[in-house]
Amino acid sequence: MKQLLFLCTLFVVTNSFSQFTHADSLRGTYGPGRNWWDLRHYDLSVTFDISKKEIHGKNIITFSMIGKGPDELAITSTLQLDLQEPMIIDSVLINNNWVDPSKIKKDGAAYFIPFMSHDGSEKEENQLVVYFHGKPRVAKRAPWDGGIVWTKDHNGKPWVSVACQGQGASVWFPCKDSQYDEPDQGVTMHYTCPSDLVCVSNGSFIGKEIKNLGQSIYSWKVSNPINNYCMIPYIGDYVNIHEHFAGEKGNLELDYWVLRGNEEKAKKQFQDAPRTLKALEYWFGPYPFYEDGYKLVEAPYLGMEHQSAVAYGNEFKNGYLGSDLSNTGVGLKWDFIIVHESGHEWYGNNITSKDIADMWIHEGFTCYSETLFTDYWFGKSDADKYCQGLRKNILNDQPIIGPYGVNTEGSGDMYYKGANMLHTIRTIYGNDSLFRMMLRKMNATFYHETVTTQQIEQFMSAELGMDLSKVFDQYLREKNPPTLQVKYGKKKVKFRWVNCIEGFDMPIINGKQKLACTSKWGSYAIGHDYSFELNPNLYILKKEKK
Numbered sequence: 449m450k451q452l453l454f455l456c457t458l459f460v461v462t463n464s465f466s467q468f469t470h471a472d473s474l475r476g477t478y479g480p481g482r483n484w485w486d487l488r489h490y491d492l493s494v495t496f497d498i499s500k501k502e503i504h505g506k507n508i509i510t511f512s513m514i515g516k517g518p519d520e521l522a523i524t525s526t527l528q529l530d531l532q533e534p535m536i537i538d539s540v541l542i543n544n545n546w547v548d549p550s551k552i553k554k555d556g557a558a559y560f561i562p563f564m565s566h567d568g569s570e571k572e573e574n575q576l577v578v579y580f581h582g583k584p585r586v587a588k589r590a591p592w593d594g595g596i597v598w599t600k601d602h603n604g605k606p607w608v609s610v611a612c613q614g615q616g617a618s619v620w621f622p623c624k625d626s627q628y629d630e631p632d633q634g635v636t637m638h639y640t641c642p643s644d645l646v647c648v649s650n651g652s653f654i655g656k657e658i659k660n661l662g663q664s665i666y667s668w669k670v671s672n673p674i675n676n677y678c679m680i681p682y683i684g685d686y687v688n689i690h691e692h693f694a695g696e697k698g699n700l701e702l703d704y705w706v707l708r709g710n711e712e713k714a715k716k717q718f719q720d721a722p723r724t725l726k727a728l729e730y731w732f733g734p735y736p737f738y739e740d741g742y743k744l745v746e747a748p749y750l751g752m753e754h755q756s757a758v759a760y761g762n763e764f765k766n767g768y769l770g771s772d773l774s775n776t777g778v779g780l781k782w783d784f785i786i787v788h789e790s791g792h793e794w795y796g797n798n799i800t801s802k803d804i805a806d807m808w809i810h811e812g813f814t815c816y817s818e819t820l821f822t823d824y825w826f827g828k829s830d831a832d833k834y835c836q837g838l839r840k841n842i843l844n845d846q847p848i849i850g851p852y853g854v855n856t857e858g859s860g861d862m863y864y865k866g867a868n869m870l871h872t873i874r875t876i877y878g879n880d881s882l883f884r885m886m887l888r889k890m891n892a893t894f895y896h897e898t899v900t901t902q903q904i905e906q907f908m909s910a911e912l913g914m915d916l917s918k919v920f921d922q923y924l925r926e927k928n929p930p931t932l933q934v935k936y937g938k939k940k941v942k943f944r945w946v947n948c949i950e951g952f953d954m955p956i957i958n959g960k961q962k963l964a965c966t967s968k969w970g971s972y973a974i975g976h977d978y979s980f981e982l983n984p985n986l987y988i989l990k991k992e993k994k
Contacts, residue, residue: 468854471556474528475616476803476855478628481528481560485511487624488573489633494621495640495663496683498606501598504581507622510633512573525563527576530618530625532557535582537622542576557618584620587611590749591759595619599748601684601707606645607748608683611759614804614857617676628802628898630673638667639681646686648705650679650757651740670756671739673896675800678755682745687711693722693742696734700725701741710746713764718744720786727824728791728817733888736798736895744786751785753792753814760785774837778822778830791817799894805850806901807857808924812848812866819867832985835871838864839987848924849901859927868987869923875985876955877912878962886911918952930954931989932965932982940971941980946991957983 487509494505531537540547542563553560561576587595587610594615601607610620618625636654639647643664651670658664670679682705689704689711702721706714721744725735735742740756747759750769762785763769772779795817796810815838823831841864848866850858859865874883890907901924909916922930931947945952945967953966958980963972974980982990 468851468856471558472854472856474555474558475530475625477853478626478802479528481526481558482624482626482629484514484525485527485574486514487511487629487631489631490623490635490637490679492621492635492679493638493640494681496608496681498598498608498642498683500583501586501596502581502583503596503620504579505621506577506579509576509578509624510573510631511576527561527563528624529559529561529576529578529622530557530616531559531580531622532585532616532619535580535584535618535620535622538579538581540576540578543574559622578622580622585615587749591752597748601748603685603708605685605708606642606683607685607707608641608681609747609749609759610680611747611749611752612680613677613752616855617679623676625676627675627800627804630675630800630896630898632673634670634672635674635679636667636669637679637681638665639683640665641681641683644685645683646705648682648686648743648745648757650674650755672737672755674755675797678753678757678797680752680754680757680759682747682757682759684746686746689714689718691722693725695725695738696729697738700735700738703741703743705743705745707746710764714744714746717764717783718786720783721790723782723825724787724790724821727821728794730824731817731820731884731887732794733891736793736891742790742793751789753789753796755793755797758786758789758793760789762786772837773841774834775840776833776837778826778834778837779818781826781830782821784818787818787821788814791815791821794891798891798896800898802898802900803852804855804857805852806899807850808848808862808866809899809901809904811862812870815863815867816870819871832871835867836984839868842868844928846927865923865929865987869919871985872923872954872987873908873912873916873919875957875983876962877914878957883912918949919954922949922952922954929988931991932956933991933993934980935993936974936980940973942969942971944969947989956988957986959983 489510491508494503496503551562585595587593587597590597591611594612597609599607612619616625617623637649640663641647643662647666649668651668654667654669656664656666685708686705687708691702693700693702704714704718737756743757744760745757747761750761752759762783766783767780768784791814795813801807801809819831819835822834842861846859848858848862850856877883905920930945933944933946935942955962956965972980
């Protein structure tokens with residue numbers, strides 16, 4: 449979602465690749481405080497005090513142990529839990545036993561909690577209950593600056609939500625704040641807010657309990673694994689619009705939650721939701737969360753890919769707040785936020801990168817979903833035009849893949865350059881039908897899993913029958929795209945790759961003809977009946993010499 453920062457600034461990346469803190473390592477590594485326990489379920493309860501801008505609650509975390517043999521009858525380990533200041537952990541229970549506060553060691557946003565198991569089998573389920581409270585960090589410019597949002601709607605009613613990708617869910621509740629591990633059995637969430645408001649969240653609505661003093665508890669259940677940063681409450685004066693989508697796995701419930709007074713705008717604009725699902729199921733396979741439904745929820749910020757409850761703040765306009773990111777006119781044919789954020793249901797939510805250094809898996813494929821949506825509804829010519837138009841946003845400032853283990857992303861080029869890399873691979877492969885089958889198989893193979901870049905690279909190379917390792921190295925791990933040097937003669941044209949990684953050998957496409965190309969000169973005969981016109985879908989630099 450941070451793609452949208454380009455429209456506010458030129459998205460100058462400020463992270464240093466050479467200097468990281470101890471806190472960065474604690475957050476970014478999957479080390480000894482995390483690697484021995486597996487998340488099973490969150491049962492999160494949070495009360496929102498809107499007048500004081502405070503919250504308090506508890507998180508019941510169910511987990512099992514990993515890699516401990518059943519013969520180890522007494523296992524003592526340290527469990528890392530994350531909660532960012534100024535939020536405070538009040539008390540902790542493990543398996544119904546209070547943990548001595550003096551034995552909990554705090555290191556910045558990380559809490560290290562002693563844990564003893566009397567049965568070390570992997571199947572054993574344990575329960576960690578964490579009580580907490582505080583005034584969570586306020587997002588200064590959501591969704592790019594993470595935290596909670598306290599505001600009012602156009603009718604003057606309170607409107608509360610959270611946007612915390614990058615900042616992390618530990619900005620507002622205690623959790624295992626790593627993309628590596630998601631709760632296998634889903635989550636249950638109970639949010640307390642004023643009774644004259646509605647609280648919408650991920651998954652299925654399971655009930656409303658009216659309390660004293662004008663408060664109500666709204667409960668929601670997610671059946672599938674989910675990223676921490678996707679677990680989001682939306683509190684406001686919401687009205688529901690409901691419809692159905694006949695999808696590849698049957699009937700999918702569609703719910704649109706909009707602020708009172710915006711119903712007619714939403715009925716018109718949200719026609720892009722079933723259109724998006726239709727196109728992306730065609731390219732990627734079935735929507736990954738039929739059990740949890742699909743929701744668009746009006747939000748007090750531009751948008752986010754919150755699983756099964758997509759945040760929508762695009763002002764009911766086509767394009768990106770009425771503008772076209774590609775400057776071609778094609779992007780004004782559909783609602784950018786609906787298409788892009790829904791694309792994340794497949795890449796980001798279904799398939800999730802273990803380390804945010806590999807966030808191109810989320811953003812490159814999702815940015816490309818915009819091109820694929822266009823292809824499905826408006827044809828390949830418009831799709832090509834749109835994808836090529838996005839190149840104006842590419843900075844080539846640093847590699848797309850960031851440093852591992854320090855909670856740091858690579859270049860924002862993961863969006864537009866990532867999409868153009870995929871379009872380039874599709875072009876040199878030359879078979880759209882089989883390329884589509886590869887994308888569908890990818891979502892089936894890595895269904896509800898966390899992955900690494902290496903897994904995705906190896907999968908694509910194997911399925912397409914092409915060694916793409918040099919292509920990925922050049923586009924993901926180098927700052928610049930490949931450069932094709934071309935020399936024109938009277939009867940032939942010569943070409944080779946320069947300023948590229950060693951051994952770069954991506955073929956080029958001359959019209960519809962695929963030509964082998966390496967760092968050594970190759971040639972192609974030209975004349976009255978022959979010309980040399982590179983396919984414009986290849987995202988490369990070009991040096992020409994007559």
